[in-house]
Amino acid sequence: MVTIKDVAREAGVSPATVSRVINGTAKVDINKKNKVFETIKQLEFKPNEVARSLIKKSSKSIGLIIPSIINPYFNQIAEDVEKTANKHNYKTILCNSNGDFNKEKAYIESLQLSNIDGFLIISENEELEKFLECVNVPVVALDRYFFKPENNALKYSIVKTDNYLGGQMAAQHLINCGCRRIAHIRGPENSVIATERVHGFQNVLNENHMDYLILASSYTFEDGLSASYRLLHEHPEIDGVFAGNDLIGISLIKAAYIENRKIPDQLQIVGYDNILFSELVTPSLTTIAQPINTMGETATELLLPQIVGSSIKNEKIILPIKLIERETTKKKTE
Amino acid sequence: MVTIKDVAREAGVSPATVSRVINGTAKVDINKKNKVFETIKQLEFKPNEVARSLIKKSSKSIGLIIPSIINPYFNQIAEDVEKTANKHNYKTILCNSNGDFNKEKAYIESLQLSNIDGFLIISENEELEKFLECVNVPVVALDRYFFKPENNALKYSIVKTDNYLGGQMAAQHLINCGCRRIAHIRGPENSVIATERVHGFQNVLNENHMDYLILASSYTFEDGLSASYRLLHEHPEIDGVFAGNDLIGISLIKAAYIENRKIPDQLQIVGYDNILFSELVTPSLTTIAQPINTMGETATELLLPQIVGSSIKNEKIILPIKLIERETTKKKTE
Numbered sequence: 001m002v003t004i005k006d007v008a009r010e011a012g013v014s015p016a017t018v019s020r021v022i023n024g025t026a027k028v029d030i031n032k033k034n035k036v037f038e039t040i041k042q043l044e045f046k047p048n049e050v051a052r053s054l055i056k057k058s059s060k061s062i063g064l065i066i067p068s069i070i071n072p073y074f075n076q077i078a079e080d081v082e083k084t085a086n087k088h089n090y091k092t093i094l095c096n097s098n099g100d101f102n103k104e105k106a107y108i109e110s111l112q113l114s115n116i117d118g119f120l121i122i123s124e125n126e127e128l129e130k131f132l133e134c135v136n137v138p139v140v141a142l143d144r145y146f147f148k149p150e151n152n153a154l155k156y157s158i159v160k161t162d163n164y165l166g167g168q169m170a171a172q173h174l175i176n177c178g179c180r181r182i183a184h185i186r187g188p189e190n191s192v193i194a195t196e197r198v199h200g201f202q203n204v205l206n207e208n209h210m211d212y213l214i215l216a217s218s219y220t221f222e223d224g225l226s227a228s229y230r231l232l233h234e235h236p237e238i239d240g241v242f243a244g245n246d247l248i249g250i251s252l253i254k255a256a257y258i259e260n261r262k263i264p265d266q267l268q269i270v271g272y273d274n275i276l277f278s279e280l281v282t283p284s285l286t287t288i289a290q291p292i293n294t295m296g297e298t299a300t301e302l303l304l305p306q307i308v309g310s311s312i313k314n315e316k317i318i319l320p321i322k323l324i325e326r327e328t329t330k331k332k333t334e
Numbered sequence: 335m336v337t338i339k340d341v342a343r344e345a346g347v348s349p350a351t352v353s354r355v356i357n358g359t360a361k362v363d364i365n366k367k368n369k370v371f372e373t374i375k376q377l378e379f380k381p382n383e384v385a386r387s388l389i390k391k392s393s394k395s396i397g398l399i400i401p402s403i404i405n406p407y408f409n410q411i412a413e414d415v416e417k418t419a420n421k422h423n424y425k426t427i428l429c430n431s432n433g434d435f436n437k438e439k440a441y442i443e444s445l446q447l448s449n450i451d452g453f454l455i456i457s458e459n460e461e462l463e464k465f466l467e468c469v470n471v472p473v474v475a476l477d478r479y480f481f482k483p484e485n486n487a488l489k490y491s492i493v494k495t496d497n498y499l500g501g502q503m504a505a506q507h508l509i510n511c512g513c514r515r516i517a518h519i520r521g522p523e524n525s526v527i528a529t530e531r532v533h534g535f536q537n538v539l540n541e542n543h544m545d546y547l548i549l550a551s552s553y554t555f556e557d558g559l560s561a562s563y564r565l566l567h568e569h570p571e572i573d574g575v576f577a578g579n580d581l582i583g584i585s586l587i588k589a590a591y592i593e594n595r596k597i598p599d600q601l602q603i604v605g606y607d608n609i610l611f612s613e614l615v616t617p618s619l620t621t622i623a624q625p626i627n628t629m630g631e632t633a634t635e636l637l638l639p640q641i642v643g644s645s646i647k648n649e650k651i652i653l654p655i656k657l658i659e660r661e662t663t664k665k666k667t668e
Contacts, residue, residue, distance in 0.1 A: 059444055059447065059448075060444075061444055069409050069412050069413050069416070069428070070406075070409055070410065070413055070610075072404075072406065072409075075403050075404055075406075075409055076404065078403050078430070079403050079404055079430070082403070082430055091429075091437075091440055091441060091444060092429075092430070093427055093428075093429065093441075093444075093445075094403070094427075094428040094429065094430065095425070095426075095427065095428065096412070096413070096416055096426070096428065103425075106425055107425060107427075110393055110394075110395055110425060110427075110448070111427075111448070113393065113448055113449070114393075114444070114445070114447055114448025114449075115447070115448075221610065250614055253614075253616075254614055257616065276404075276555065277611050277614070277615075280584055280587075280588055280611070280615055281611075281614055281615055281616065282587075282591065282615065282616035282617075283616075
């Protein structure tokens with residue numbers, strides 16, 4: 001039987017490095033990692049056996065790091081992760097970082113001490129990339145990147161959607177519905193996914209030779225509400241809004257109701273995410289639906305094989321999004 | 335200086351028992367516990383010093399066990415716990431049990447291995463009481479009981495509200511608004527807090543010599559929706575509904591909208607909790623507001639002193655609730 005030492009010798013690295021690669025960690029230089037993968041293939045080495053042979057304490061738990069406990073989008077993802085993990089007899093430990101790198105770090109360090117088996121991380125903090133080099137359990141990125149994906153060498157598996165396309169779809173739908181003065185209330189300035197949505201939106205407006213307004217906000221209801229009032233008071237000419245997420249969209253419905261602006265006759269709105277409440281508010285919110293019900297499941301199904309050592313390959317999975325037309329938009333020609 | 339051994343000798347128990355009592359655990363028989371407290375007072379022993387003298391690994395983390403990750407009520411409590419814990423440099427580890435005792439047990443055991451410093455538990459599972467006897471960190475019950483509170487000897491601190499009163503307030507408001515055929519869509523059959531709300535509701539209806547209808551549901555949106563359709567189809571005479579929580583109330587607004595039943599003219603609704611979305615739906619939901627923004631803070635502020643050993647006393651804190659009148663109810667005489 002081929003041993004871990006044989007692989008190490010052949011690949012010119014230490015046995016510890018091989019075991020790190022097999023356990024899906026980020027600690028290893030990408031060139032060394034590729035070399036180890038090649039050697040494993042060449043020697044027909046079965047990582048599954050190694051995984052079993054490595055004495056490793058397991059808590060049968062995965063850690064899920066989310067950037068908000070209040071936004072239902074993340075709660076719905078968390079529920080989905082938990083159901084999937086549970087099916088495989090894993091527990092889910094949930095940590096809310098509020099998007100703060102220091103909190104992410106503290107939670108990850110703390111859970112490592114308790115023999116956590118792996119992490120699902122929803123974060124855009126690039127500092128994480130370096131920090132995770134010292135983390136010796138598998139990690140899967142969810143919904144967004146905290147690392148720069150290189151061409152053919154992914155540091156981690158990632159499950160996400162195409163936010164640029166989502167921005168395009170939202171803008172195109174507003175134009176199709178007859179809106180002529182269109183605004184976007186964007187998510188946080190430093191967020192890549194928020195910026196991708198902005199770029200997709202801009203692309204469609206530019207191609208249609210239309211002016212547009214971008215309003216700053218964050219993804220919270222409170223900031224969305226304040227941006228919504230700013231929009232209604234300072235830019236009464238706007239007849240179509242792409243809200244950066246559903247919480248912002250719902251806040252705009254609220255503000256428009258209070259300011260007596262008729263939806264969709266005077267103002268049309270497209271949200272983003274398709275959280276449960278986007279359907280429940282009145283008028284119900286047209287939105288770009290993310291695959292909330294499969295995102296957590298897909299990421300968990302990618303992570304678990306890395307934990308037990310039956311998979312060593314990192315994958316990038318882009319899940320489809322779709323427009324759901326509800327009552328905040330309406331084709332004017334109809 | 336008085337030592338832990340002096341207290342043990344005087345109280346007729348082992349030093350380990352004294353340390354368990356000081357650490358706020360449930361492992362100790364209530365009579366022994368009281369004896370230890372008396373002796374501590376008598377000898378003017380300062381638990382603070384003991385706490386410091388006990389060599390105990392800390393992860394500077396508290397575990398929060400919630401029964402649902404989807405109901406915004408618990409998310410808002412979790413955010414509040416986290417903010418408070420964070421102020422004191424503690425992390426919050428969130429675990430969703432779905433109300434299942436085996437999951438609660440698994441999470442508590444797992445977090446104990448990682449030197450968790452204490453637990454906040456939202457649960458009604460009575461099996462927890464016995465299980466927690468083997469848990470050697472402080473525990474505070476939140477929102478509901480998992481143990482039988484005895485007259486003057488509380489096993490744990492608890493922070494909750496008066497659900498019986500809440501049920502009374504909801505029923506009284508519907509009557510004040512002119513409703514004559516009133517129904518209650520209740521929470522889970524086996525839930526004490528749901529049953530307390532039912533009893534408060536029944537008390538007011540009985541005192542007013544009015545018939546009433548009770549419909550079974552759980553606290554989820556899906557079950558609430560199914561009960562709402564049952565109510566609208568099978569009991570069209572009902573003109574006022576006390577919904578067991580806001581998710582049920584919001585589901586009834588949705589069902590009434592689809593069935594073209596006018597709110598509040600044909601049907602009035604009172605919810606329970608005052609989650610963020612109760613204000614955002616249209617019509618906005620009249621509700622019995624729980625002190626969501628102080629409940630988590632209060633419980634955390636009770637737990638932390640028990641963790642550092644500066645408090646050994648268990649307290650029962652009943653936080654006030656209030657009626658918030660919105661658009662789903664309306665006084666008919668006005």
